[in-house]
Amino acid sequence: MKTRLVSGNDKPERRLSLHELYARDAEAADRLLWGRTPHPVSRRGFLRNSGLLAMSTALGMSIPFARFMPAGLIPAAFAAENAGDAIPGKEGLVILNDRPLNAETPAHLLDDNITPNHRMFIRNNGVPPENINPDSWTLEVAGESCVRPTTFSIADLRSRFEEVSLQLQLECGGNGRSEFVPAASGNQWTTGAVGCPMFTGVRLRDVLNYCGVAEDAQYVGYYGADTHTSGNPDLDPISRGVPIGKAMERESIIAWSMNGEDIPLQNGYPLRLVCAGWPASVSGKWLNRLVVRDRVHDGEKMAAPSYTVPRFPVAPGSRVPDSDMKIIESMPVKSLVTFPQSGLSHDFRQRLPVRGHAWAGDDQVSAVFISIDFGTTWFPTALNNAPNRLAWQSWQSWVQFREPGYYEIWARAQDTQGRSQPMVVPGWNPRGYLNNACHRVAVQAV
């Protein structure tokens, strides 16, 4: 959120983000910004004439469904439209950090059913390797629960095991972090740390079975060729993994190609692990070593607070002891509106197509709904099946506005177990993981 406001009570140098301002006291923020006061009976916020005028002026248009706007709602039109330097081969991505490199994809650039290489987000914990020669690259499979430790070249993998191509959805566990209040440290991802390219490689389980998995195997951990940002060669930037059950799934693969091309350098060239539906941190890039463990893997960023959430709900801002944190496994149900782009100006007499994708970790999405009246009325969309398990599902619909003005399109997905995306930011947690709140885009009907 780049929009920054100075609150009346603060010293001039202390600037609050919109999210912080609203989190402190939503009603005060509404009054400060729009002169809006909550309705004494319905407790829904409503805009008095002066407040409606203020918000409408800020937006540059009227708000036909203003009566349904929840108190404390920050209009989607004010969400930051970050622009910045371009990463070669990744034009249009928004850089959140340049050391290590982290960049997200604006929602409207994720409109393709299969995410193209140049639109796949980048999340690096360390410094990628340089001068890679794929012909001499090796993958070592070892660990205390590996029966026959073996080292493979990429050519070995290609010749010994069946090749599979699958469309697989990767989402960073911290996607959506920017909406948590108080702010959680880490990359302030908005919605763009997700993508669903087509990967080609071999099944992890075929490779593991070839090397022999001992009875006591519990976890498979990865190591990559990237280096720690400190330059210390003894430190790993990240070394995570998955329980043996997840590793043995048909869709867990060791990939050398993304969309029929080499994997882009920043996404793990020349070899990466892909275990979709879990935080993408389990999908090791620049993969050169796998370890079959007789315990939960203890590599870098396996332990709390990394990639863990409290076992029970905690108050925002709480300190949670590591022993009360559990490792994140399957990611929650979520969706994106990839058309229209937020901020579109549209002739209100024409129907407006609306579309996007939805995913649900290890589970499937059963329905996606959209609303144009701030979540008062929801319409089902046409939802497609996934091309294969652990790929996202595309959905499409259309909306018809009755009059000109400011609208928001909200999308809400539900999984086959009846779990829905929340309309508000879900359970605060110390590191800001798993925000699957509904995506909202602003439309100006003219």
Ligand SMILES: Nc1nc2c(c(=O)[nH]1)N[C@H]1C(S)=C(S)[C@@H](COP(=O)(O)O)O[C@H]1N2
């Ligand atoms: N070796 C290595 N693997 C890694 C990482 C890393 O920094 N180094 N980042 C992880 C994290 S946190 C995420 S979200 C995904 C990001 O994959 P991408 O950059 O291809 O989108 O890779 C994971 N695998």
Ligand SMILES: [Mo]
């Ligand atoms: Mo991540």
